[in-house]
Amino acid sequence: MQKLSTETKLQQTVFQGIFFDADDAKALHMIADAFVPELERLKHASKASEPGKPGTPSQGEDKSPSCLLFGKEYDEVNRTLVGMLALKWIWKDDYEAFTRSQNKFVKLKPETFKRLRKLFKDGLREKADVFNLLTSTIINDLGKDPALADDVAKITGLPADAINHDMVIYEAAKAGIIPCIKRLDAKHKEELFLGLKLGSTLNGGQLAQAENVPGNLEGLLEMRGHRHAFDLKFLELILDVAGAAGHLDARCAKMMIEPVAQAYLTTHEVALDIIEGRSSLREGYDTVLTRRAEMLVEKDFRRLSVQDPEERALLRMLLMSRTADADQAELFSQAFDALPLSIRRKLVNGLNVDGYQDGKAILPYYMPAMFSEALENVSREPLSAKIEAMSSLMRFLTRVLDGTRPMPGKEGKVVERNLMFARTTIKSKEFREDPTVLDQLKIPPTPHVQHLLTNQS
Structure with missing residues (x-):
């Protein structure tokens, strides 16, 4: 590989094959020295969407990555760097570090950790693949920096609030304004761009939690003949999830617990089935749903x-x-049954549109975070109050879906609606005491230029 004259210590250790031998603190310092502009953008990124309070000590050996490097907590810096440390833990087969403070009831099983590790061993065939993965991981959330979104808006002519952060990264990379990409050779740059293009329309995490729709999976068809590029993109996704709670607890891969890992392993199988022509978009998507149904039957x-x-x-x-247990599943089932019939029908219609040759589908962006906020807010309330709260969330989701329904044969498209505007209401004391306050919250109009996926074939 032809390297730049400004080769970093990180590049040297990666290509010498000794990066994974460094301790966590030394690895973090090498990463910080290699990705200065990118980490500066992450410092300004919008804060993490998941509820909770930081639980990581900021002194001694348990300093968070951003405190160790910058003396201050930065949510997205911690999330990204914990994901990069997770790569070390996986490669070194350090199960204890990877699962150190996970909830013991849903802790990742050793055999599942081995399955994840095999994906990395198979996908990272050469040292340049490792550097590619580190690069793609550091830029994964740069689109959350409002300044980068504004820069991309000027380049594309699209309003900043009309482009999701994955599209921001892709457009910024195409425009050549992400410096670290220049360090990659032509082959790995091409693979990175294929992954960024896929990520701009398909967020693997959204598939694993059924936040998106089958129409979002169409980008997988373009990965035919590019299996290695897909493998690297999926490894990036695993690291993203591994670091997702890094702003709350940087001591392990807090979010990569057993049910989550199983969902992502299923997502990997589904994606490969679509790429290799073994299943349609709808069949692949429904496999994700069916696996969760099977898991709940076991519970x-x-x-x-x-x-x-x-x-x-x-x-x-x-x-x-x-939802990974029978009690919460029953809570949602009762909340669903409690909906008035007319609302339930609209909700069912909206949640069954593919956005692929059957009309417009709505992607309720951040709905999983809204469910998490609501569940945490009413966690100490009686069952009846929890049911009322979840029914309120379902009524809200029905309004978000805006009367959409399957229309077979009509041109498909996916419209993304960012629901973070509802967070303040959902986490409020008023919502806890009276969930119907959410019914009064107005849903902002969709920006005139929105993230549309037109998918006709």
Whole structure:
């Protein structure tokens, strides 16, 4: 590989094959020295969407990555750097570090950790692949920097609030304003761009939690003949999830617990089936739903079928809420049944549109975070109050879906609606005491220029 004259210590250790031998603190310092402009952008990125309070000590050996490097907490810096440390833990087969402070009831199983590790061993075939993965991981959330979004808006002519952060990264990379990409050779730059293009329309995390729709999977068809590029993109996704709670606890891969890992392993299988022509977009998507249904059956919840529109709609919400036990599944089932029939029908219709040759589908961006906020807000309330709260969230989701329904044969498109505007209301004391306050919250109009995926073939 032809390297730049400004080769960093990180590049040297990666290409010498000794990066993974460094301790965590030394690895973090090498990463910080190699990606100065990128980390500066992450310092200004919008804060993490998941609820909770930081639980990582900021002194001694347990300093968070951003405190160690910059003496201050930066959410997205911590999330990104914990994801990069997770690569070290996986490569070194350090199961204890990877799972150190995970909830013991849903802790990643050793055999599942081995399956994840095999993906990395198979995908990282050469040292340049490792540097490619580190590069793609550091830039993964740069689109959350408002300044970069503004720069991209000027380049593309699209309003900054009309482009999601994955599209921001892709457009910024195309415009050549992400410096670290220049360090990659032509082959790995091409693979990175293929991954960025896929990520601009398909967020793997959204698939794993049924936040998106089958129409979002169309980008996988362009990965045919580019299996290695897809593999590297998927490894980046695993690291993104591994670091997702890094702003709350930087001591391990807090979010990559057993049910989450199983969902992502299923997502990997589904994506490969679509890429290799073994399943359609809808069939692949429904496999994700069916696997969750099977897991809930094992937890003594009743069996749900993707063939039944109501049950399929409920399954989508169970994935969006990251439901992994029978009690929470029953809570959502009762909240769903409590909806007035007319609202339930609209909700079922909206949650069953593919956005692929069947009209417009709505992607309720950040709905999983809204479910998390609501569940945390009412966690100490009686069951009846929890049911009322979840029914309120479902009524809200029905309004977000805006009367959409399957229209077979009509040109498909996916319209993304960012729901973070509802966070303040959902986490409020007023919502906890009276969930109907959410019914009064107005849904902002979709920007005139929106993230549209037109997918006709």
